[in-house]
Amino acid sequence: QSALTQPASVSGSPGQSITISCTGSSSDFSTYNYLSWYQHQPGKAPKLLIYDVTNRPSGVSPRFSGSKSGNVASLTISALQAEDEAHYYCGSYTNTDTPWVFGGGTKLTVL
Amino acid sequence: QVQLRESGPTLMKTLETLSLTCSVSGVSVRSGSYLWTWIRQHPGKGLEWLGHISHSGNTHYNPSLTGRLTISVDKSRNRFFLRMTSVTVADTAIYYCARGSWSFDFWGQGTLVSVSS
Numbered sequence: 179q180s181a182l183t184q185p186a187s188v189s190g191s192p193g194q195s196i197t198i199s200c201t202g203s204s205s206d207f208s209t210y211n212y213l214s215w216y217q218h219q220p221g222k223a224p225k226l227l228i229y230d231v232t233n234r235p236s237g238v239s240p241r242f243s244g245s246k247s248g249n250v251a252s253l254t255i256s257a258l259q260a261e262d263e264a265h266y267y268c269g270s271y272t273n274t275d276t277p278w279v280f281g282g283g284t285k286l287t288v289l
Numbered sequence: 290q291v292q293l294r295e296s297g298p299t300l301m302k303t304l305e306t307l308s309l310t311c312s313v314s315g316v317s318v319r320s321g322s323y324l325w326t327w328i329r330q331h332p333g334k335g336l337e338w339l340g341h342i343s344h345s346g347n348t349h350y351n352p353s354l355t356g357r358l359t360i361s362v363d364k365s366r367n368r369f370f371l372r373m374t375s376v377t378v379a380d381t382a383i384y385y386c387a388r389g390s391w392s393f394d395f396w397g398q399g400t401l402v403s404v405s406s
Contacts (some may be wrong), residue, residue: 276357280338
């Protein structure tokens with residue numbers, strides 16, 4: 179069982195926006211803003227999309243955005259494209275003896 | 290361009306010792322800013338942080354693996370290693386190496402390690 183909770187799947191049509199949630203606890207990103215999002219496509223290395231809740235690394239499309247409210251973080255993908263089909267994971271620093279934890283992943287299907 | 294690449298065995302038997310190498314290019318493992326990290330993904334499951342080593346050699350391991358896991362670094366060859374003793378079927382997973390700080394900005398493609406009895 180993952181420390182962070184994500185929906186198993188989401189779907190959307192090209193051009194639409196979707197949001198993936200990530201629920202944590204007081205020991206992780208609800209206290210520390212070290213929440214990140216990763217895109218993972220089969221056979222490829224996971225790719226950092228968002229760090230520190232809202233920041234995009236250089237080169238990541240502005241269609242990807244992150245936010246947080248309390249113990250729920252969200253990844254929003256706007257103007258969905260077929261190439262966005264992938265698994266998405268949230269990850270967070272924690273103040274426990276396991277300093278980094280991840281969600282179970284959300285499979286995005288572009289219809 | 291920062292690149293990481295895992296290498297090691299793909300098939301193992303229970304109770305053997307797993308040794309994986311992460312070869313790093315585009316950045317030095319001597320850099321003081323990063324934590325050189327191992328992460329795994331069990332089939333069909335989420336990601337699990339295993340542990341990391343800093344440029345100074347400080348290590349931190351997932352408590353669930355304490356006593357079985359060792360991470361080390363070879364600064365001269367710009368690579369770091371994972372050693373896991375007494376593997377079981379439950380250690381079957383894709384193993385990734387990554388560059389970490391407060392997030393993980395570069396990852397290898399991963400290597401699948403299958404353990405059979």
